[in-house]
Amino acid sequence: MAAALCAVALLLLGGCGTRVAGDTSDANGAASTLSLPWPLAQPSAVTAAQLADDRRTLTLTAQVPKGKRPCVRAFKAAFTDSSPKYVWVQITFSSPSGDRRSGCTGEGTASTKLRLPEALGNRELIVDSSTQFTADGAQLPALRLCGELGCHPPATGCTTASYEQAMIAADAPEHSYRDAEHCDGKWLVIDFSWRTGPVCGDTTATPSGCTSSLGDRVFFRAEPAGWKTITASSTGGCKAVQRVEPRFPTALCATLAPLSASLHPSYPPPSATASQLP
Numbered sequence: 001m002a003a004a005l006c007a008v009a010l011l012l013l014g015g016c017g018t019r020v021a022g023d024t025s026d027a028n029g030a031a032s033t034l035s036l037p038w039p040l041a042q043p044s045a046v047t048a049a050q051l052a053d054d055r056r057t058l059t060l061t062a063q064v065p066k067g068k069r070p071c072v073r074a075f076k077a078a079f080t081d082s083s084p085k086y087v088w089v090q091i092t093f094s095s096p097s098g099d100r101r102s103g104c105t106g107e108g109t110a111s112t113k114l115r116l117p118e119a120l121g122n123r124e125l126i127v128d129s130s131t132q133f134t135a136d137g138a139q140l141p142a143l144r145l146c147g148e149l150g151c152h153p154p155a156t157g158c159t160t161a162s163y164e165q166a167m168i169a170a171d172a173p174e175h176s177y178r179d180a181e182h183c184d185g186k187w188l189v190i191d192f193s194w195r196t197g198p199v200c201g202d203t204t205a206t207p208s209g210c211t212s213s214l215g216d217r218v219f220f221r222a223e224p225a226g227w228k229t230i231t232a233s234s235t236g237g238c239k240a241v242q243r244v245e246p247r248f249p250t251a252l253c254a255t256l257a258p259l260s261a262s263l264h265p266s267y268p269p270p271s272a273t274a275s276q277l278p
Helices: 002-013 160-169 239-244
Strands: 045-051 057-066 073-082 086-094 106-115 124-127 131-134 177-183 187-196 212-223 226-232
Touching: 045 124, 045 131, 057 073, 057 086, 073 106, 086 106, 160 177, 160 187, 160 212, 160 226, 226 239
Parallel strands: 086 124
Antiparallel strands: 045 057, 057 106, 073 086, 124 131, 177 187, 187 212, 212 226
16 A cells, blocks of 8 residues: 555655655755856866877866766866967866865866867966976876976076075975075085064064074985975084985085074973962
């Protein structure tokens, strides 16, 4: 009898169970993506680019939202501009991932093709204003993904441009400035500091802001991709670095003095007496 009643309900109501007409959630209560807005979005990362034999057709791969239901619509790349040195492309798609009820909380990959108005040639490809690729030095059809310093970073060496690359490799704070460099082309030590303080940046403060500093000393090894951080230490001499990298030349670290204590303020724990106070 129950089966017969359910069959009648199926004809009249389109289903049999606990769902209510107009309910757009699934059996677990998650909202249907059909009921959520699908705003325009961009990938969290562009991971690869390939160039076809015609030197005009690109295949771009990027990270996009992923879930149990469809999370991406109209995934496409569009040519936006070009110059003698660059070609700009933008990837867009629509997704409800901004609302966690969509279930689009994971990430996956998606690819799309685009034919440029003319051959890429020796120009660099810039995708979504920040990710750069080049055919120079690449193993085609894959283009080479460029780094933070662009597609042709300065070679490691005892030059200002090379030191700037090392500062980026060390993840130095913004507005850091170099105090000293010790370099032989293959190994490098940089002392650097950065302004700090509760009123840093306030030029009207009295006394003036940014009167205190923090600092560090970082040791590097030259590698094909650029300077590689070995270790950091505020102590003098070679002990700290040669404990990690015995090959580090003594000539570059033997005369290093400890960094000023003012650059490395310490905050001792409260005394036992203070900790026992009510």
